[in-house]
Amino acid sequence: MTMELNSEKDQPIRRRSFLNYFLGLSIGTFGGSAAYAFAKYLFPPAAIGAESGSETVRVMLAELPIGGSKIVRYKGEPTVVIRVSEKQVHALSAVCTHLGCIVKWDGSKRLLVCPCHAATFDVNGNVTAGPAPKPLASYHTKITPDEVIIGEA
Amino acid sequence: MNEHEKGKALKEQQPSFEQRSGLRELFELFSLTGFVYGPLDERLNIKEALEKNLKKAVPHHVNWLFCFGGLSLFLFTVQAVTGIMLLMYYRPTIAEAYKSVVYVTNNVPFGWLVRGLHHWAANLMIVMVFLHMARVFFYGAYKPPRDFNWVTGVILLMLTLGFGFTGYLLPWNQISYWATTVGTEAPGAVPVVGGLLTTLIRGGAEVSQTTLTRFFAVHVVILPLVISFFLMGHFFMIRKQGISGPL
Numbered sequence: 001m002t003m004e005l006n007s008e009k010d011q012p013i014r015r016r017s018f019l020n021y022f023l024g025l026s027i028g029t030f031g032g033s034a035a036y037a038f039a040k041y042l043f044p045p046a047a048i049g050a051e052s053g054s055e056t057v058r059v060m061l062a063e064l065p066i067g068g069s070k071i072v073r074y075k076g077e078p079t080v081v082i083r084v085s086e087k088q089v090h091a092l093s094a095v096c097t098h099l100g101c102i103v104k105w106d107g108s109k110r111l112l113v114c115p116c117h118a119a120t121f122d123v124n125g126n127v128t129a130g131p132a133p134k135p136l137a138s139y140h141t142k143i144t145p146d147e148v149i150i151g152e153a
Numbered sequence: 154m155n156e157h158e159k160g161k162a163l164k165e166q167q168p169s170f171e172q173r174s175g176l177r178e179l180f181e182l183f184s185l186t187g188f189v190y191g192p193l194d195e196r197l198n199i200k201e202a203l204e205k206n207l208k209k210a211v212p213h214h215v216n217w218l219f220c221f222g223g224l225s226l227f228l229f230t231v232q233a234v235t236g237i238m239l240l241m242y243y244r245p246t247i248a249e250a251y252k253s254v255v256y257v258t259n260n261v262p263f264g265w266l267v268r269g270l271h272h273w274a275a276n277l278m279i280v281m282v283f284l285h286m287a288r289v290f291f292y293g294a295y296k297p298p299r300d301f302n303w304v305t306g307v308i309l310l311m312l313t314l315g316f317g318f319t320g321y322l323l324p325w326n327q328i329s330y331w332a333t334t335v336g337t338e339a340p341g342a343v344p345v346v347g348g349l350l351t352t353l354i355r356g357g358a359e360v361s362q363t364t365l366t367r368f369f370a371v372h373v374v375i376l377p378l379v380i381s382f383f384l385m386g387h388f389f390m391i392r393k394q395g396i397s398g399p400l
């Protein structure tokens with residue numbers, strides 16, 4: 001025991017304090033990210049003007065392979081962007097009109113499928129099967145050489 | 154000199170890393186530990202009380218199975234925090250409840266996370282409380298003098314299940330409506346007063362706005378108050394009696 005104490009004395013930073021800093025850092029990181037989520041949570045989209053509707057959302061074409069899709073936030077709502085071909089992109093509200101689950105693009109069926117009660121929609125938002133009472137809202141899109149702009153004709 | 158004193162003497166002759174770097178001063182300033190350990194400690198002896206609690210030795214026979222009680226408490230804390238956060242958006246009316254829950258999940262930043270945490274921690278807490286109860290049972294830790302702690306434990310179990318039952322109605326969707334209809338039918342089987350009980354819980358003949366209002370009040374006000382009371386009793390008894398012995 002005496003030996004151990006003496007050998008620890010020569011070290012610039014003791015194991016005990018290293019562990020303390022490490023613990024502090026972990027708590028700080030976790031607490032920090034929780035505080036971030038908490039702060040964001042308290043400012044809903046309406047409070048920060050994201051629902052006003054005049055704004056546009058841009059998605060890089062590089063992130064959207066042909067046949068692929070991406071969920072973005074437009075007017076404060078989850079919105080699905082689907083690239084059906086080189087120059088054709090659709091943007092639709094991703095909120096199922098039945099009970100509000102988030103629909104997913106099924107590339108092989110070329111349909112939007114709701115995971116909750118299996119409503120399906122085509123790329124224009126029309127209901128093709130299931131309990132959904134209304135089509136999905138669809139938005140204008142514009143393709144530039146490297147971006148899709150949602151909300152611009 | 155015993156070992157403890159040697160260690161102390163060492164500390165005094167050699168400034169430690171945190172003393173030299175000034176990090177400690179910064180930390181103390183921002184975390185208020187300087188205040189709590191300084192002026193406040195002079196008056197209230199906080200350091201002594203803290204050390205007594207933090208440096209309490211754990212007996213050798215205690216193993217990981219003894220964590221289930223603490224994990225139940227941890228999950229309850231998660232429920233309290235996420236539950237209060239859900240209250241910032243939830244609206245307890247039959248017209249708006251589901252809408253407000255969908256709004257939290259789809260529109261509010263990290264709302265899906267808060268709601269998901271409340272959902273999963275609720276389920277896990279029930280699992281954890283049962284595991285804790287099984288640990289207590291198989292260690293025979295319910296025997297006198299800890300028999301009253303078993304009694305408060307059973308009450309805590311009922312309260313936890315009560316949280317789950319009342320919380321389940323709050324989103325006001327099909328599954329919660331029918332689960333509550335079936336669940337409130339069960340007390341109807343009690344002889345003589347059964348029908349009265351069902352009406353009392355529902356606040357009417359059917360599951361309605363009154364039921365939602367009642368369940369909401371029970372879930373977010375009454376149960377939290379009552380469970381805090383019994384949790385304190387549970388913990389004071391554990392502290393007074395110490396943990397039970399080895400198998």
Ligand code: HEM
Pocket residue numbers: 218219220221222223225226229282285286288289292294295299302303304305306307309310313384387391395396397398
């Ligand atoms: C919200 C639910 C509960 C919480 C937060 C809780 C918390 C705790 C904690 C932290 C301990 C310390 C030892 C350990 O963790 O094993 C403990 C001990 C104990 N609990 Fe619970 N408990 C709960 C429910 C229950 C239930 C359902 C029972 C039994 C029906 C019970 C009976 C006991 C007994 C008898 C002890 C003393 C065990 C011993 O000394 O070894 N508790 N409880």
Ligand code: HEM
Pocket residue numbers: 229232233234235236237239240243254268271272274275276278313316317320321322323324372373374377
């Ligand atoms: C033992 C602790 C608790 C359990 C087991 C529990 C359980 C539940 C359950 C199962 C739901 C339905 C969740 C859903 O379907 O999304 C719920 C909802 C809710 N709970 Fe709790 N809860 C607990 C504590 C609390 C506390 C302490 C509060 C606040 C003071 C709270 C506030 C709420 C609110 C506002 C909702 C409605 C929002 C929603 O449905 O997502 N809960 N709870």
Ligand code: FES
Pocket residue numbers: 096097098099100101114115116117118119130131132
């Ligand atoms: S919520 Fe989409 S099918 Fe029910």
